[in-house]
Amino acid sequence: MSRITVIGGTGYAGSAIVTEAAARGHRVTALSRSLPGTPIPNVSYVQSDATNAATLSAAIEGADIVVGALAPRGPLAHIFREVYRTIACLADTEGVPLYVVGGASSLRPAPGADRFVADLSRIPAELHNEIRAGAALILEDFPATPTTLDWVFVSPALRFGARMPGERLGRYRLGDDVAVQSDGGAISAADYALGFVDLIEKGDHHRAHVNLGH
Numbered sequence: 001m002s003r004i005t006v007i008g009g010t011g012y013a014g015s016a017i018v019t020e021a022a023a024r025g026h027r028v029t030a031l032s033r034s035l036p037g038t039p040i041p042n043v044s045y046v047q048s049d050a051t052n053a054a055t056l057s058a059a060i061e062g063a064d065i066v067v068g069a070l071a072p073r074g075p076l077a078h079i080f081r082e083v084y085r086t087i088a089c090l091a092d093t094e095g096v097p098l099y100v101v102g103g104a105s106s107l108r109p110a111p112g113a114d115r116f117v118a119d120l121s122r123i124p125a126e127l128h129n130e131i132r133a134g135a136a137l138i139l140e141d142f143p144a145t146p147t148t149l150d151w152v153f154v155s156p157a158l159r160f161g162a163r164m165p166g167e168r169l170g171r172y173r174l175g176d177d178v179a180v181q182s183d184g185g186a187i188s189a190a191d192y193a194l195g196f197v198d199l200i201e202k203g204d205h206h207r208a209h210v211n212l213g214h
């Protein structure tokens with residue numbers, strides 16, 4: 001059993017990870033600005049703002065594992081990378097691994113090919129900043145952290161999210177920075193969470209970019 005703090009633990013990806021981790025008997029704390037309408041049993045909810053460093057520090061202190069499940073949207077859009085820099089710094093200070101829910105745009109469609117983020121011409125312009133902020137975490141920010149910080153950046157398949165929920169199949173495929181799923185199929189939050197918590201429990205990836213698809 002580990003003490004797992006999920007920052008953004010009430011969102012689409014975060015709540016699935018919280019559900020999976022709690023079901024496996026981990027002691028889970030979920031941090032978000034609002035409390036969920038339907039709390040998950042045996043989960044501690046902390047209502048707080050991740051833009052406040054003291055709040056983050058209190059949530060990370062005492063955890064064995066920190067999960068980042070924030071999204072670069074709304075008020076966080078312009079400070080997303082800064083908030084993750086603070087989270088990374090606090091996790092490093094505490095000596096705990098940081099697992100981050102990432103985006104698919106930082107993946108490559110094939111070995112040696114450009115990453116999806118290199119060509120956003122078919123993506124609506126209003127999503128470009130969000131996509132670029134998410135990709136910058138893994139392309140620039142995490143590799144530049146002190147080597148004492150243990151991080152794993154977990155991209156989902158391209159088709160993932162509240163608008164395309166998908167069903168729980170009870171399985172997933174794990175890859176590196178080359179998308180395991182380039183056929184347009186979606187991975188559900190439940191199966192992504194299955195793979196995510198397996199990564200946490202196995203602890204065999206370090207300062208690594210991985211992806212989960214069906």
Ligand SMILES: NC(=O)c1ccc[n+]([C@@H]2O[C@H](COP(=O)([O-])OP(=O)(O)OC[C@H]3O[C@@H](n4cnc5c(N)ncnc54)[C@H](OP(=O)(O)O)[C@@H]3O)[C@@H](O)[C@H]2O)c1
Nearest residue numbers: 008010011012013032033034049050071103104158160161
């Ligand atoms: N195919 C893809 O590549 C794909 C698709 C979807 C998502 N993603 C990525 O997955 C990650 C998570 O996305 P998501 O869709 O799960 O996000 P989401 O549903 O919007 O959840 C965001 C979570 O963060 C919390 N939050 C937001 N601002 C906060 C703040 N200032 N302080 C504390 N908590 C805050 C939210 O709760 P409150 O609002 O109550 O604070 C919520 O719990 C993102 O990086 C996103 O880019 C990738």
